[in-house]
Amino acid sequence: MRILVVDAFADRPFAGNPAGVCLLDAPADAAWMQRVAAEMRHSETAFVRPADEPGADFELRWFTPLVEVALCGHATMGAAHALYDTGTVPADRPIRFRTLKSGVLTVTRDADGGLAMDFPSCPPEPVAPPPGLAEALGAEIGWTGRNVQDDLLVELADERTVRGLAPDMAALGRIDGRGAIVTARAAGDPAGGHDFVSRFFGARILLGDGEDPVTGSAHCALAPFWSERLGRDALTGYQASERGGLVRTALRGDRVIVSGAAVTVLDGTLRV
Structure with missing residues (x-):
């Protein structure tokens, strides 16, 4: 199965925040995903698979080496970048991620390759x-x-x-x-x-x-x-x-x- 490392919020390698991105073709066990994230040892590893329901294109989950989290920005960016970069999704098409606790998150790509993520506001x-x-x-x-x-x-x-x-x-x-x-x-x-x-x-x-x-x-x-x-x-x-x-x-x-x-x-x- 294909796995990538993407530096998010960076315009060059070895800057920003590295995220693991695992491209799944079928559902995976949460305990297994947690072990993969622990092996990767990045702050977050994203697990992406095609969604099997209307309203979303992919299912997305995020794991630190220790726990699953409800929302992660840089690994969402990493997941979207990986899908565009591998040609899985055309560059001009938005990506809708279904998440367990943060609803549907949409990411779009501009002509220069920049990524914009539509997230919930969480004011303190x-x-x-x-x-x-x-x-x-x-x-x-x-x-x-x-x-x-x-x-x-x-x-x-x-x-x-x-x-x-x-x-x-x-x-x-x-x-x-x-x-x-x-x-x-x-x-x-x-x-x-x-x-x-x-x-x-x-x-x-x-x-x-x-x-x-x-x-x-x-x-x-x-x-x-x-x-x-x-x-x-x-x-x-x-x-x-x-x-x-x-x-x-x-x-x-x-x-x-x-x-x-x-x-x-x-x-x-x-x-x-």
């Missing part, structure tokens, strides 16, 4: 900072919210603070929630390329250092949060991990269009 609601959060992050907290994905969104003082964070991941893992999105307004002129910065820490769901390189689903919360504060529906975020990546967002009522580029770095055969 203000909450009191959980005890120990500031200490775990090692930074003073300006605002805290939580969204339906059970992510904490934490606004910090400035871009420099976000970029310089070296959190205590063990302590973060003891705080209730899927993960922590930290963010700040971009420093200087927005014409410099982005309007806000972010990082995502998911000690409970990710291996390694617990930081996700570029998190599409986090922008379902970041888009409404920053659109309200900056007064614009179309924004560009930069996720300031070591690999880094630009994410374009456009708020459309209760939906968010999350856009970026992707490149294939591996195309092979899974023999199991």
Whole structure:
């Protein structure tokens, strides 16, 4: 069976966020998919197979090395890129993915190969900072919210603070929630390329250092949060991990269009 690795939210190899993409031709057992994701060891591996019902073209599920998740942006982008790149889907045709917990997600491809994903908006609601959060992050907290994905969104003082964070991941893992999105307004002129910065820490769901390189689903919360504060529906975020990546967002009522580029770095055969 064909399996690929796609760098999402990247215009060149070895940047953005790598996702495994397994192209299935039949239903697969969830425990088996979890083992494949653990073998791949990327933050997410997507499993795609043709849908057997009207209203969608493919079924899509996402697994980290540890758990199945309800929504993943970069692996959705990776799955769509793989389908277009392998010629499975014509470049001018939208792809409708049926998912278990996030409904039907549609991805379109533009003439330059960029991908736009239609996702649910997940605005954070203000909450009191959980005890120990500031200490775990090692930074003073300006605002805290939580969204339906059970992510904490934490606004910090400035871009420099976000970029310089070296959190205590063990302590973060003891705080209730899927993960922590930290963010700040971009420093200087927005014409410099982005309007806000972010990082995502998911000690409970990710291996390694617990930081996700570029998190599409986090922008379902970041888009409404920053659109309200900056007064614009179309924004560009930069996720300031070591690999880094630009994410374009456009708020459309209760939906968010999350856009970026992707490149294939591996195309092979899974023999199991």
